[in-house]
Amino acid sequence: MIDSLIAHINKFISLDEADIAEVKTSAKAIVVKKKEFLLQPDEICRSNYFVSKGCIRLYFINRSGQEQITMFGIENWWITDYDSLETGKPSQYYIQAVEDSEIISLHKKTLDELLVKVPKMERYFRLILQKAYTASMRRFQYFRDQSDEERYRQFVALFPGFVQRIPQYMLASYLGFTPQFLSKIRGKPESRTRNQDNTDVNS
Amino acid sequence: MIDSLIAHINKFISLDEADIAEVKTSAKAIVVKKKEFLLQPDEICRSNYFVSKGCIRLYFINRSGQEQITMFGIENWWITDYDSLETGKPSQYYIQAVEDSEIISLHKKTLDELLVKVPKMERYFRLILQKAYTASMRRFQYFRDQSDEERYRQFVALFPGFVQRIPQYMLASYLGFTPQFLSKIRGKPESRTRNQDNTDVNS
DNA sequence: CGATTTTTTGAATCATATCAACGTACGTGG
DNA sequence: CCACGTACGTTGATATGATTCAAAAAATCG
Numbered sequence A, B: 001m002i003d004s005l006i007a008h009i010n011k012f013i014s015l016d017e018a019d020i021a022e023v024k025t026s027a028k029a030i031v032v033k034k035k036e037f038l039l040q041p042d043e044i045c046r047s048n049y050f051v052s053k054g055c056i057r058l059y060f061i062n063r064s065g066q067e068q069i070t071m072f073g074i075e076n077w078w079i080t081d082y083d084s085l086e087t088g089k090p091s092q093y094y095i096q097a098v099e100d101s102e103i104i105s106l107h108k109k110t111l112d113e114l115l116v117k118v119p120k121m122e123r124y125f126r127l128i129l130q131k132a133y134t135a136s137m138r139r140f141q142y143f144r145d146q147s148d149e150e151r152y153r154q155f156v157a158l159f160p161g162f163v164q165r166i167p168q169y170m171l172a173s174y175l176g177f178t179p180q181f182l183s184k185i186r187g188k189p190e191s192r193t194r195n196q197d198n199t200d201v202n203s
Numbered sequence C: 001c002g003a004t005t006t007t008t009t010g011a012a013t014c015a016t017a018t019c020a021a022c023g024t025a026c027g028t029g030g
Numbered sequence D: 001c002c003a004c005g006t007a008c009g010t011t012g013a014t015a016t017g018a019t020t021c022a023a024a025a026a027a028t029c030g
Helices: A002-010 A019-024 A082-087 A106-117 A120-145 A149-159 A158-166 A169-174 A180-188 B002-010 B018-025 B080-087 B108-117 B121-144 B148-158 B158-166 B168-175 B179-187
Strands: A028-032 A037-039 A047-053 A056-061 A066-073 A094-096 A102-107 B028-032 B035-040 B047-053 B056-061 B067-074 B094-096 B101-105
Touching: A002 A019, A002 A047, A002 A102, A019 A106, A047 A106, A056 A169, A066 A169, A066 B121, A082 B121, A102 A106, A120 A149, A120 B067, A120 B080, A120 B121, A149 A158, A149 A169, A149 A180, A169 A180, B002 B018, B002 B047, B002 B101, B018 B108, B028 B158, B047 B108, B056 B168, B067 B168, B101 B108, B108 B121, B121 B148, B148 B158, B148 B168, B148 B179, B168 B179
Parallel strands: none
Antiparallel strands: A028 A102, A037 A094, A047 A102, A056 A066, A056 A094, B028 B101, B035 B094, B047 B101, B056 B067, B056 B094
């Protein structure tokens, strides 16, 4: 199970046997049941979580009392509240299993030590963060450049399998609108809104 | 001028004299006049830019033909299109000077070499990216948790000086609404919209 | 199976966009 | 250093995408 993490790391840098041993002693595999929490508001986030199997969501309760999903973590994604993890301030987020999942947890303290013992890992996490930042920018751009309906249709086109794994109200929350609205556009025919040669729908 | 970069790096890691020399030979100081471009769409982004003085914006033209500002870079911020920089794919963004500015440019090739020669720099950029990612998440959250008017009032409260440095239409674009709307809320008295004990307006 | 959770539907409402016109400021060349 | 043109800001009328509320219908789970 930790091997899925090792495999992932090896896509970015190359670890020798000693490095792999260090990673293995630093990481802890845990199993979480659907709806179980890895983090809740007012707690300090103490670990970075690698999803080796299943699906995790990160969300907060907005001022109207609604859940707002900020990100999903699926296979081979890291998920954590970097702000709380780094500063030690209490988090405002929930991190919760959407499905029964297998998680590799790297505790902050252990992670810091690992980065000293295996400096290559600095590069790995730099690259991971660069990817995460890029994805976040792209997501943000979609939010501002598309109508809610377009964003929904694009998401379904990009991740048809994923859409079926989660309840609709979570998809609505992730995409930034109400479940009622999602239900309405699903009912409508594919009213191909503004369609101008939709090239480049990358991941 | 490059010293401002060295100073910044030293806030995160400690460089010895040899390291500093490497950074200095890798970096190139450039001066850009207001409205000058560091990047335009269809070009490949080849450098990471550190703003040592002035103000830079990163934006794209959306499908309605409007400029949408994704981020501002001010003193001590790195600004680049990480996606294009990393993948070598053409960018869709503009990077442009909002004021006459002083920039430290790190070319991708030189940067990669520097990271090999001075591995500590991996850590520096990991930390920078972590901060950038955190900021991006926070900004995204504000977009979804606040009305346009609230977001404007909070921004003015947080960065009163900066608001005066840029034209209103840029602020509107950054905050995600039209210049007309900004003009309207500026005219209004401080109609303290939904105000429910607004604690925690952190940076 | 009954109980909860999730999805659907319709009507009324609201925040913000759009369009269009006018006012103001500002920097650039004569 | 003034005048003119362009860039920027304001205002009002109208349009619209999405929300809210409420309630019923459907699906899922122990």
